[in-house]
Amino acid sequence: MTTPKTVLITGTSSGIGLATAIAAARAGWTTVATMRDLSKAENLLEAAAEHGVTDRIQVKRLDVVDPASIASCLDEVIAEHGRLDALVNNAGAGQFGTVELTSLDDFRNAMEVNYFGVVAATRAALPHLRAAQGRVITVTSVGGVVGQPFNEAYCAAKFAVEGFMESLAPVAATVGVDVTVIEPGAVASDFIANVGLDVPALLAAAGPYAPALEAYIARTRDIFTNAQTPAEAVTAIIDALTGDHPPFRVQTSDWARDFAATTLADLDGSAVQTLTNTWVR
Incomplete structure (x- = not known):
């Protein structure tokens, strides 16, 4: 019998991560x-x-901002399953506010979870993924290609992830590892609730930014009224996980594709990858 492939997914307590684990x-x-x-x-x-998949799901603790936690989890996976075929970087945290009203610590925390956590998990997993000729799939955001008001810290971290992965992809390909980024648009999940926004308090503290903030919140609430479900967004992740040589960049909906297209003419990343692959071969 063929040994089942093993995937490790971060941030699976809710939303996209939970739906990805089930799928x-x-x-x-x-x-x-x-x-x-x-x-x-x-x-x-x-x-x-x-869904009848309890026997195929193993829950483990992993904190992406703790390198010892990452190493311990990976050691257990290899000891128990003998292989790691894919890493799905999904763990993340929102950070809402504009720079004048946001502390530097808040900016650093956003980078720590959303960017350095991805770097740390990917770095630790790569030796095992090389051995399995596997792949790295990272959930970023359309906020990683289009900067959005009052999301400076979050978008900065997601832009960093996109740059890291786009730069890594041609190098990883030389050792047999595929790299893909998944760019959801608005997704109806606990992620929004987890940001913990107290809108009246935010507006009261916004000073000269209050009119812009009020307009932005109204627009965002309207978009999330018609947001994708996590299960719908996960289709793109599973396609990247199971398909042959998935593209570098994948949007999860027509809305996300149209939004990303305001910045990206090379929607699936193939033009950039074709160019940079020639730099390492």
Whole structure:
């Protein structure tokens, strides 16, 4: 019998991460679903039971800002399963506000979780992915290609992730590892709630920025009324996980493609990858 492929997914307690773990298990993968706080695993375990994939999902603790946690988790995966075929970098945290009203610590924290966490997990996983001729799939955002008002810290981190992965992709390809970034638009998930916005307090503290902030919040609420579900967004992730040589850049909806196209003419990343691959071969 062929040994099932193994995927490790970060940030699976809710939203896209949870839906990805269920979908990967349903696709037949041994799925290591990780999260920083294991007390939040209940929803994932209930969904696994509902879909009949409990035997293919293993929940482990992994904190992307703690290199020791990453190393320990990967050691366990290799000891228990003997291989790692894919890493899905999904863990992330929102950061809302404009620079004059946001502390430098808030900016650093956003970079730590959304960027350095991705770098750390990818760096630790690559030796195992090389051995398996596997792939790295990273959930970024359309906010990684189009900067958005009152999201300076978050978008800066996502732009950094996009630059890191676009630069890594041709190098990783020389050792048999595919790299893909997934760019969701608005997704109806707990991510928005997890940002913990107190809108009246934000407006009261916004000073001269209050009119712009009020307009932005109204526009954003309208967009999220018609947002994708996590399950719909996950289709692109599973295609990248299971397909042959997926493109570098994938948007998760027509809206996301149209939005990204305001900056990107090379929507799937093939033109950039064709160019930079010639630099390393």
